[in-house]
Amino acid sequence: MKDRYLPLSVKANLVLLVILTLGLGIVTFLYYREVNDTITSSIENSLKNQSQILYSAIQNFMLPGEAPLAVQFFRDIQDLNPLYQVRLFRTNGVPAFSDNDTIQEVNRRINRNRFLPRETQLIQPTPAAPPKALDAAKNRPARDLFLRTESEGRVKVLIYKPLINLPKCTGCHGPDHTIRGIAEISTDITQSIQAQGETIVKAALLFGGALVALSLSLGRFLHRQIIRPVREIGEVCASVTAGNFQVRTSIEQKDEIGDLAFTVNTMVKGLHERFELSKYVSSATLQSLQDDSTAKKISATVFFSDIRGFTAFSEHIPPETVVELLNRVLSLQTDIIHSYGGDVDKYVGDEVVAVFIGETAPVQASKAALEIHRVLKEKADEINALGVGIGITTGELILGRIGSEKRADFTVIGDTVNTASRFCSAAQKGQTIISESVFRFLPPSLRTEGPYLLKVKGKTEKQRVYILKEV
Amino acid sequence: MRNACSTAILRILVGITCILIGVSACSKKETLLLRTAEYRTWEKTTPDILDYPIPGHEDKYRRIFISPEGYTPGITAKGGRTYYSFPAGTQIIKEILDPSWNGTDPPLMLTGMVKKPEDPRARGGWLWIVYVPKTGKEMVITEEFCITCHANANEPHPYGDKNRKNEFRDYVFFPPSVDSGPVKQDSSY
Numbered sequence: 001m002k003d004r005y006l007p008l009s010v011k012a013n014l015v016l017l018v019i020l021t022l023g024l025g026i027v028t029f030l031y032y033r034e035v036n037d038t039i040t041s042s043i044e045n046s047l048k049n050q051s052q053i054l055y056s057a058i059q060n061f062m063l064p065g066e067a068p069l070a071v072q073f074f075r076d077i078q079d080l081n082p083l084y085q086v087r088l089f090r091t092n093g094v095p096a097f098s099d100n101d102t103i104q105e106v107n108r109r110i111n112r113n114r115f116l117p118r119e120t121q122l123i124q125p126t127p128a129a130p131p132k133a134l135d136a137a138k139n140r141p142a143r144d145l146f147l148r149t150e151s152e153g154r155v156k157v158l159i160y161k162p163l164i165n166l167p168k169c170t171g172c173h174g175p176d177h178t179i180r181g182i183a184e185i186s187t188d189i190t191q192s193i194q195a196q197g198e199t200i201v202k203a204a205l206l207f208g209g210a211l212v213a214l215s216l217s218l219g220r221f222l223h224r225q226i227i228r229p230v231r232e233i234g235e236v237c238a239s240v241t242a243g244n245f246q247v248r249t250s251i252e253q254k255d256e257i258g259d260l261a262f263t264v265n266t267m268v269k270g271l272h273e274r275f276e277l278s279k280y281v282s283s284a285t286l287q288s289l290q291d292d293s294t295a296k297k298i299s300a301t302v303f304f305s306d307i308r309g310f311t312a313f314s315e316h317i318p319p320e321t322v323v324e325l326l327n328r329v330l331s332l333q334t335d336i337i338h339s340y341g342g343d344v345d346k347y348v349g350d351e352v353v354a355v356f357i358g359e360t361a362p363v364q365a366s367k368a369a370l371e372i373h374r375v376l377k378e379k380a381d382e383i384n385a386l387g388v389g390i391g392i393t394t395g396e397l398i399l400g401r402i403g404s405e406k407r408a409d410f411t412v413i414g415d416t417v418n419t420a421s422r423f424c425s426a427a428q429k430g431q432t433i434i435s436e437s438v439f440r441f442l443p444p445s446l447r448t449e450g451p452y453l454l455k456v457k458g459k460t461e462k463q464r465v466y467i468l469k470e471v
Numbered sequence: 472m473r474n475a476c477s478t479a480i481l482r483i484l485v486g487i488t489c490i491l492i493g494v495s496a497c498s499k500k501e502t503l504l505l506r507t508a509e510y511r512t513w514e515k516t517t518p519d520i521l522d523y524p525i526p527g528h529e530d531k532y533r534r535i536f537i538s539p540e541g542y543t544p545g546i547t548a549k550g551g552r553t554y555y556s557f558p559a560g561t562q563i564i565k566e567i568l569d570p571s572w573n574g575t576d577p578p579l580m581l582t583g584m585v586k587k588p589e590d591p592r593a594r595g596g597w598l599w600i601v602y603v604p605k606t607g608k609e610m611v612i613t614e615e616f617c618i619t620c621h622a623n624a625n626e627p628h629p630y631g632d633k634n635r636k637n638e639f640r641d642y643v644f645f646p647p648s649v650d651s652g653p654v655k656q657d658s659s660y
Contacts, residue, residue, distance in 0.1 A: 052615075141601070141616035141617065142614075142616050143616060164526070166526070167525070167526070167629055167644075168626075168628060169526075170525075170629060171629065175523070175524045175526055176530075177526060178526045
């Protein structure tokens with residue numbers, strides 16, 4: 001399955017919904033069952049008590065042979081509550097007191113006509129006992145049977161109580177049977193079931209409402225406290241990646257997210273500072289900061305440039321203008337050096353020291369020099385017609401961390417460097433002096449003058465040099 | 472490593488199962504409340520031959536034995552009425568036999584009363600028990616069935632001495648005669 005992007009709030013809400021719905025379902029189910037069981041068992045208990053009372057009543061009516069009283073008793077109960085029904089059956093299912101059979105049998109058994117047959121039916125005709133009732137009588141040991149029936153939308157609870165042929169009954173009814181009859185008590189519990197259902201629906205609705213409210217507010221909370229800040233942090237990171245260091249998060253929460261935002265802000269600030277700093281530090285410095293070396297010997301081309309007549313010029317104009325012009329000339333040169341793959345090692349006053357590395361370094365440095373002269377000439381108006389003299393040499397030099405422990409620069413030193421500096425001093429405005437070693441690398445397209453022999457400070461022998469000619 | 476572990480677990484499981492089976496087998500035996508093996512050595516509660524029909528057992532032939540604990544029930548008088556009380560542990564076992572019993576066939580059924588008032592299944596202080604020899608199964612009757620009928624023993628009734636004095640007979644229709652003690656075994660049946 002493919003991983004779909006799901007916002008945290010959706011995930012959290014899903015989890016919440018699933019958990020709560022399950023929980024709600026289980027709780028509702030258990031609650032329903034509990035209530036149902038309680039109602040059923042309390043109804044069963046009360047039916048059981050009632051059947052016991054009924055049994056005693058029947059015993060007491062029947063012992064002196066007062067069947068009519070028993071019949072009246074049944075009628076009275078019936079009239080009290082239409083939802084409540086009491087019936088009495090013989091074990092063969094025929095409703096008791098519905099004919100004169102029992103009277104005749106008792107008279108026969110006691111051998112005299114003590115009980116007179118009744119003309120009219122003793123009790124309103126009722127249907128025969130349901131088979132379930134007869135089962136209750138057949139069970140051994142005979143036991144009360146509870147039933148719950150549902151028909152035509154009415155729920156009824158019934159008890160079938162087998163009436164035992166007690167020793168004291170045997171005088172009239174004979175000893176040849178254990179169960180005399182079955183009492184049925186039924187009550188209609190549709191209403192209480194409905195009420196119970198309503199209660200549960202209400203509770204479930206309440207739970208459901210609470211569930212929705214809860215997940216909504218949780219979603220909002222998550223959105224405000226987590227998702228929005230996380231998005232904002234993400235956006236800041238994206239901006240920084242795109243090179244914009246001005247962005248900051250505006251999150252002020254006092255929690256983990258707030259801490260994260262603060263850290264990100266600090267990080268962006270740090271990155272910005274380092275980025276700014278890297279403008280002032282040569283890539284060699286940055287490089288060696290990274291590889292942790294303190295000094296190494298490399299083959300490179302050294303480029304020196306120096307503004308001609310700058311000192312004299314700076315005496316006559318305000319210092320702000322001096323600095324501005326100086327920066328302008330330096331940055332024009334820097335841009336060109338960079339564009340030819342060079343690396344500005346340092347600025348010393350109006351001087352630029354740059355290093356070119358690689359096989360084509362002498363050519364690149366020479367081209368950069370020519371370009372610098374051209375651009376400076378072109379922008380003469382803007383820069384007060386200032387120009388530079390350039391010296392280029394190539395050879396072995398030492399790159400190292402020079403300075404004290406507190407302040408050190410990575411810079412280049414060595415004979416190659418010194419010589420380039422001397423050549424630069426010797427070059428006139430607009431002129432580039434290159435060493436023999438540089439010259440050897442140049443293609444025919446770059447034209448030169450020379451060789452000339454140049455006497456430089458610190459060297460006994462005169463140096464063979466060439467002057468780069470403008471293209 | 473893993474194998475050793477799983478065999479160990481297996482052994483433990485097998486052990487537990489054995490113990491469980493053992494315990495359940497034991498407890499099954501233990502749950503037999505009626506002292507079915509020895510009741511025939513006890514005294515009978517009545518010299519009457521109980522072969523007439525009664526509700527509950529209809530036309531079967533019955534013999535009633537009582538365990539020695541119950542040979543002389545406690546008898547007290549309260550408010551002009553006499554109360555019988557059988558000591559805890561008393562067992563009354565009624566054998567239900569075929570009407571044409573040949574003297575050797577096992578009984579069809581035993582019904583028993585065991586005095587054990589602290590038992591939650593007891594009704595009127597008695598456990599009401601049905602035991603079927605064929606299956607070896609015993610059933611404690613917690614419904615009202617037995618006691619409802621036996622409540623008639625505590626008032627005048629048609630059997631034995633008929634309890635004309637309306638004594639509380641502790642639910643027993645044929646309590647061992649207090650004056651003469653229980654009926655000694657005789658060879659008449």
